[in-house]
Amino acid sequence: MMAKLFRAVIMGPPGSGKGTISERIAQSFGLKHLSSGDFLRENIAANTEAGVLAKTYIERGLMVPDHVMTRLLLPRLEEMTRHSWLMDGFPCTLTQAKALNSTCDLDLVISLNIPYETLKDRLSDRWIHPASGRVYNMGFNPPRVQGRDDLSGEPLIQHDNDQPEALVARLRHYKDVAKPVIDLYKSKGILHTFSGTETDKIWPYINSLLSTKIPSRPETDTQHIPLP
Ligand SMILES: Nc1ncnc2c1ncn2[C@@H]1O[C@H](COP(=O)(O)OP(=O)(O)OP(=O)(O)O)[C@@H](O)[C@H]1O
Numbered sequence: 124m125m126a127k128l129f130r131a132v133i134m135g136p137p138g139s140g141k142g143t144i145s146e147r148i149a150q151s152f153g154l155k156h157l158s159s160g161d162f163l164r165e166n167i168a169a170n171t172e173a174g175v176l177a178k179t180y181i182e183r184g185l186m187v188p189d190h191v192m193t194r195l196l197l198p199r200l201e202e203m204t205r206h207s208w209l210m211d212g213f214p215c216t217l218t219q220a221k222a223l224n225s226t227c228d229l230d231l232v233i234s235l236n237i238p239y240e241t242l243k244d245r246l247s248d249r250w251i252h253p254a255s256g257r258v259y260n261m262g263f264n265p266p267r268v269q270g271r272d273d274l275s276g277e278p279l280i281q282h283d284n285d286q287p288e289a290l291v292a293r294l295r296h297y298k299d300v301a302k303p304v305i306d307l308y309k310s311k312g313i314l315h316t317f318s319g320t321e322t323d324k325i326w327p328y329i330n331s332l333l334s335t336k337i338p339s340r341p342e343t344d345t346q347h348i349p350l351p
């Protein structure tokens with residue numbers, strides 16, 4: 124008999140730890156980590172029609188319009204009917220959430236609630252490998268060689284919109300667009316909110332919640348068959 128599929132979304136403001144926690148969930152539970160930012164970067168690199176269009180927005184520090192995001196992501200999700208996944212960065216708006224709703228039933232939504240001061244400190248110290256989207260933080264998870272990506276050795280960069288001057292506007296925007304999405308998931312009874320200032324302290328709570336929903340994948344278990 125086929126194991127039940129598991130579909131989850133992780134939400135939170137910029138710098139709340141979505142990418143960091145998604146990686147931990149993917150490792151511990153064998154879910155595929157899907158990231159809207161990674162999909163966009165892949166499409167930009169491959170020069171697809173949607174990628175070319177998306178690039179014009181991202182370069183200006185703007186959100187990509189809903190119809191571009193849904194055209195890009197929903198077909199990819201439809202291809203994954205036999206897989207369990209965790210989506211990071213999508214949906215961001217109510218329109219995106221409704222479009223996702225019409226494609227699949229979510230089992231769980233994780234919402235990260237992190238104080239502004241913490242976000243500001245983390246993001247001003249966030250370094251990114253632009254080609255892959257890998258992120259580092261000089262205190263929390265520094266690269267092995269300063270200023271260089273661990274895997275490719277290529278230079279790391281900082282985004283202007285991670286600096287405190289841009290952050291206030293980004294957060295305000297996040298709050299406005301995310302609120303109806305959070306309300307929607309709350310009304311469906313699938314929203315779980317985690318608050319705190321340190322990922323390492325939040326992680327055990329997320330881990331134990333997920334352990335009640337999906338079988339865990341011990342790191343030492345090399346024979347493990349990942350979730351479908
Ligand atoms: N669901 C989405 N809707 C609209 N635009 C999106 C969406 N997801 C990503 N984007 C666009 O792609 C860009 C890169 O996304 P990505 O998630 O990698 O980084 P980010 O903006 O630094 O987000 P965060 O700071 O939350 O990690 C975003 O700045 C935005 O322009």
Ligand SMILES: Nc1nc2c(ncn2[C@@H]2O[C@H](COP(=O)(O)OP(=O)(O)O)[C@@H](O)[C@H]2O)c(=O)[nH]1
Pocket residue numbers: 135136137138139140141142143144245246248249250258259260262263264320321322323
């Ligand atoms: N100091 C500190 N940095 C963290 C913590 N958790 C994540 N980070 C860093 O904060 C930045 C934002 O995290 P990220 O996972 O990219 O968040 P996202 O924008 O929500 O995807 C990155 O540079 C992370 O390495 C934490 O608990 N403490």
